[in-house]
Amino acid sequence: MHWIGEAAVTALILIGAFFLLVGSFGLAKLPDLMRRLHGPSKSTTLGIGSLLIASMLYFAIAGAHISFHEMLITIFLFLTAPVTAHMLAKAHILRSHKDRSSLPPTNRPSGWATLDVHK
Template sequence: MDTLNPVVEIIVVAMLLIGAFFALVGAIGMLRFKDIFQRLHAPTKATTLGVGGVLIASMIYSAANGRFGIHELLITLFLFITAPVSANLMAKAALHLKLPSKAGHPQKKD
């Protein structure tokens, strides 16, 4: 096993922790939000950043070992492109099915 530069190790660990934090926030959001419209935010925002952080950590680790992680870069780009599109399609399907929202309506100010 190769030993890495301590600075690279710290960066990789930091990216893994950031990715794990966002993945945890996304998972908690999926459990706590009440309906599909609110739940769309958890996988498209927080979890996407979580997976992106883990993939960036993998790219840095690969680059430090002399291999450029083109696979990780492609996965990250694919994820960041497809997550908003899939969320938009799910929201349109929910609107088409006239699913109720539990978010409530904002109060009008007089």
């Protein structure tokens, strides 16, 4: 294996491990849901994406078959993690505000929820 490829795989693994460590620490130590949500949705997603790309690069350089499974998993994670974080944050906002008039306006007819049952 070429030394540039090894250095790239090593760098991606170290970057991924760093982001996973920071994301896990944030998930464990931050005080409330809205702050704790950033750990797994931002840095942990970047960390696991970096590790998956390192795996894909390693097997491409090592001469084994080129596998696109890692790329598909990375794309799926990058698409679903922000959507999940948005849905969790929106649910937290709706459950924590008993008085819906204190929420900022959305300028949409449906309000803060797609199905606004409390009207």
